[in-house]
Amino acid sequence: MKILEIKNVHKIYNSTHIQVHAVNGVSVDFKEGEFAAIVGPSGSGKTTLLNMIGGLDKPTEGKIMIARTDPAQLKSSELIDFRLNNIGFVFQSYNLIPVLTARENVEFIMNLQKWPKNKRFKRTKEMLEAVGLGDRLDSKPAQLSGGQQQRIAVARALASKPKFVLADEPTANLDSKSTETLLDIMEELNRNEKITFIFSTHDTRVVKKARRVVTLEDGKVISDERK
Amino acid sequence: MILKTAWKNVWRNKVRSMVVIISVTIGIFGGVFAVAVMNGAIDQRVDASLNNEISHIQINREDFRQNQGLKMTLDQPGKFRANLLDKEGVNGVAKRLITQGMANTANKSTGVQINGVDPVEEKNVLRLHEKIIPGTGGYFEKESRYNLAVIGETLAKELNIIRYIIDEEMLDSLHNREVPDDLLAKLKPLTGTRFRSEDGFEEKIQEILTKQEVSSYGRILSEEAWSFRERSKLTLTFLDVNNYQTGAMFRVAGIFDVKNNMFEESQVFVDIDDLQRLTGLPDGAAHQLIVRLDNREETKPVAEQIKQMAPGLEVMHWKEIQPDLAMMTDLVQNFYAAFMIIILAALAFGIVNTMLMVVLERTKELGMLTAIGMNKKRVFRMIMLESVFLSIIGGIVGMIVSKIVIMLTSNQGINFYSYSEGFEAMGFSAHIYPSISNTFFIVVTILIIITGILSSIYPALKALKLDPADALRTE
Numbered sequence: 240m241k242i243l244e245i246k247n248v249h250k251i252y253n254s255t256h257i258q259v260h261a262v263n264g265v266s267v268d269f270k271e272g273e274f275a276a277i278v279g280p281s282g283s284g285k286t287t288l289l290n291m292i293g294g295l296d297k298p299t300e301g302k303i304m305i306a307r308t309d310p311a312q313l314k315s316s317e318l319i320d321f322r323l324n325n326i327g328f329v330f331q332s333y334n335l336i337p338v339l340t341a342r343e344n345v346e347f348i349m350n351l352q353k354w355p356k357n358k359r360f361k362r363t364k365e366m367l368e369a370v371g372l373g374d375r376l377d378s379k380p381a382q383l384s385g386g387q388q389q390r391i392a393v394a395r396a397l398a399s400k401p402k403f404v405l406a407d408e409p410t411a412n413l414d415s416k417s418t419e420t421l422l423d424i425m426e427e428l429n430r431n432e433k434i435t436f437i438f439s440t441h442d443t444r445v446v447k448k449a450r451r452v453v454t455l456e457d458g459k460v461i462s463d464e465r466k
Numbered sequence: 467m468i469l470k471t472a473w474k475n476v477w478r479n480k481v482r483s484m485v486v487i488i489s490v491t492i493g494i495f496g497g498v499f500a501v502a503v504m505n506g507a508i509d510q511r512v513d514a515s516l517n518n519e520i521s522h523i524q525i526n527r528e529d530f531r532q533n534q535g536l537k538m539t540l541d542q543p544g545k546f547r548a549n550l551l552d553k554e555g556v557n558g559v560a561k562r563l564i565t566q567g568m569a570n571t572a573n574k575s576t577g578v579q580i581n582g583v584d585p586v587e588e589k590n591v592l593r594l595h596e597k598i599i600p601g602t603g604g605y606f607e608k609e610s611r612y613n614l615a616v617i618g619e620t621l622a623k624e625l626n627i628i629r630y631i632i633d634e635e636m637l638d639s640l641h642n643r644e645v646p647d648d649l650l651a652k653l654k655p656l657t658g659t660r661f662r663s664e665d666g667f668e669e670k671i672q673e674i675l676t677k678q679e680v681s682s683y684g685r686i687l688s689e690e691a692w693s694f695r696e697r698s699k700l701t702l703t704f705l706d707v708n709n710y711q712t713g714a715m716f717r718v719a720g721i722f723d724v725k726n727n728m729f730e731e732s733q734v735f736v737d738i739d740d741l742q743r744l745t746g747l748p749d750g751a752a753h754q755l756i757v758r759l760d761n762r763e764e765t766k767p768v769a770e771q772i773k774q775m776a777p778g779l780e781v782m783h784w785k786e787i788q789p790d791l792a793m794m795t796d797l798v799q800n801f802y803a804a805f806m807i808i809i810l811a812a813l814a815f816g817i818v819n820t821m822l823m824v825v826l827e828r829t830k831e832l833g834m835l836t837a838i839g840m841n842k843k844r845v846f847r848m849i850m851l852e853s854v855f856l857s858i859i860g861g862i863v864g865m866i867v868s869k870i871v872i873m874l875t876s877n878q879g880i881n882f883y884s885y886s887e888g889f890e891a892m893g894f895s896a897h898i899y900p901s902i903s904n905t906f907f908i909v910v911t912i913l914i915i916i917t918g919i920l921s922s923i924y925p926a927l928k929a930l931k932l933d934p935a936d937a938l939r940t941e
Contacts, residue, residue: 290935293837295837295934295935295938296935315842316841316842319836319839319840319841319842320839320841322837322838322839323838323839323840323841324839327838328834328837328838330834330938332830334830334831334834334938336471336831336835337478338471338474338475338477338478339471339474343467343470343471346467347467347838348838348839350467351467351838351839351840351844352839395838396838
């Protein structure tokens with residue numbers, strides 16, 4: 240079942256002197272349960288495309304449909320709620336809330352979604368155990384390594400069972416061992432939880448793990464390879 | 467969750483938060499304590515006025531206050547007084563005869579209001595008898611073959627009922643006030659000398675001391691050397707019932723100090739029987755009844771009830787008798803509010819500044835929160851709560867510090883000795899006992915919360931304007 244449809248999407252940035260065509264007519268679909276990587280060199284439009292998929296940015300032209308909804312048509316407040324209930328985010332620099340513990344960070348989205356307390360606690364514990372940090376429930380981000388923080392970010396993104404997870408360069412700040420662990424965990428969660436993962440990356444280790452690789456260059460899809 | 471996160475965010479940068487909290491604490495303490503001192507001074511002024519000068523209610527004939535005619539006496543004042551004493555809420559009633567006259571001593575004379583009072587009745591209404599300066603006599607206590615008068619400290623000075631004595635006690639006091647020993651040695655030979663006037667004392671001082679010594683220590687010497695002359699003679703002259711000039715010699719029975727120069731200067735108290743006899747008014751005559759109530763707050767309704775009892779008489783409560791005092795008490799309430807609002811407004815700018823820095827520093831995090839689905843209402847609430855927490859913590863600490871300092875100072879009072887002349891000229895005591903009502907504390911607490919909310923609006927709006935995609939790109 241198609242979960243994400245990208246139809247002839249363009250994104251043009253107008254700066255004072257020049258016009259930048261960051262995404263130039265991209266059309267690509269993603270199905271439920273995919274573990275896909277969008278790759279390409281710097282400036283190829285990966286992050287811009289990911290931002291548009293995540294509803295953080297709007298296409299200049301074209302349409303993105305997420306589970307039959309066009310986020311560009313939603314009002315600002317509806318769009319935030321739409322993101323809350325449908326999309327999980329994993330960022331390059333983890334972006335955990337530094338004053339909260341691992342447990343509180345993972346709970347955060349479920350809290351916003353008003354999950355009942357016991358259900359929230361159970362899910363948080365389950366997710367932290369799934370990312371191998373069941374014993375670090377009360378640690379604050381500053382007490383954890385980069386790899387551990389990113390695993391918590393993954394747990395946070397998945398805990399509320401979104402339709403898909405967008406991960407922007409999730410391994411860029413990690414060493415190879417942490418990258419490997421993180422990728423294994425994400426792959427396992429993808430299989431077990433049936434949640435679609437879309438990465439933007441130029442990390443070859445991620446590309447190797449991905450079951451589908453969409454390559455961008457100059458804002459265009461130059462290849463779409465399934466393994 | 468938002469509440470918990472906001473609370474934890476407050477302590478993210480402990481030093482900065484503490485700086486804001488301490489500045490709010492100092493601001494609130496400064497404001498509340500200044501208001502407590504002002505309020506204490508005004509409360510004391512009102513209490514002093516009611517206890518020593520005017521009482522709660524005054525009753526006289528309608529035309530008496532304007533004309534002050536000697537014959538404008540009340541009908542059956544004794545019976546009326548007895549009726550008033552039976553009334554609920556009335557604590558004491560005293561009869562008075564009042565006339566205008568001149569107070570004269572050998573070298574000075576001045577216009578005064580002469581109040582004929584019954585000392586026993588008067589003690590149940592006013593506290594003037596407790597304000598007699600020690601060593602100057604008493605409040606009509608001693609039997610005397612002379613007519614007795616009780617006068618104020620300012621009038622005593624004005625009429626020169628003072629003397630200057632250089633004695634061992636004075637030299638000891640000067641030594642304690644760190645007057646140099648060589649100067650004391652020059653004064654020593656004058657031990658036991660009395661001067662009947664300030665001029666005589668000053669002349670002698672200038673004779674034995676250098677100009678430099680006089681300019682440095684002259685005031686201290688005067689302060690320590692002067693004292694009131696006990697049982698001085700004083701002549702009071704006034705009109706009798708037939709409009710003939712009359713008068714008599716009085717002895718000063720005591721000198722009162724009520725820290726109100728105007729009152730001290732203008733009021734003389736004599737025995738009502740003496741004044742009645744000298745003016746030729748009939749036995750038991752009275753121009754005025756002064757009434758003390760159990761509770762100051764009941765003044766207005768009780769005055770209304772007395773009006774019903776005594777149609778045709780002028781029944782005035784203290785706010786009508788001293789409208790300036792009434793206006794002051796009402797006006798200062800607004801002033802206190804304005805004063806606190808100004809302080810809080812200044813603090814609000816500090817909080818706004820801090821919260822803007824917070825938003826700027828956390829741009830990326832706020833972008834992330836919006837990206838993952840935290841809506842604007844929640845972002846706004848989180849920033850607002852952080853700001854409210856900062857103000858409330860500072861506010862509560864400021865209030866606690868204020869309460870403690872007010873409690874500590876309200877027993878001992880604060881002595882503004884060096885400004886006593888200015889204070890007393892305005893009718894205020896220079897020894898102030900700070901006081902504040904619980905209502906004021908509640909109002910200030912509400913104002914602090916409002917300040918916290920208002921000062922969060924601009925930074926919170928800034929946070930709402932952040933574009934999550936741009937914010938996430940921030941380093």
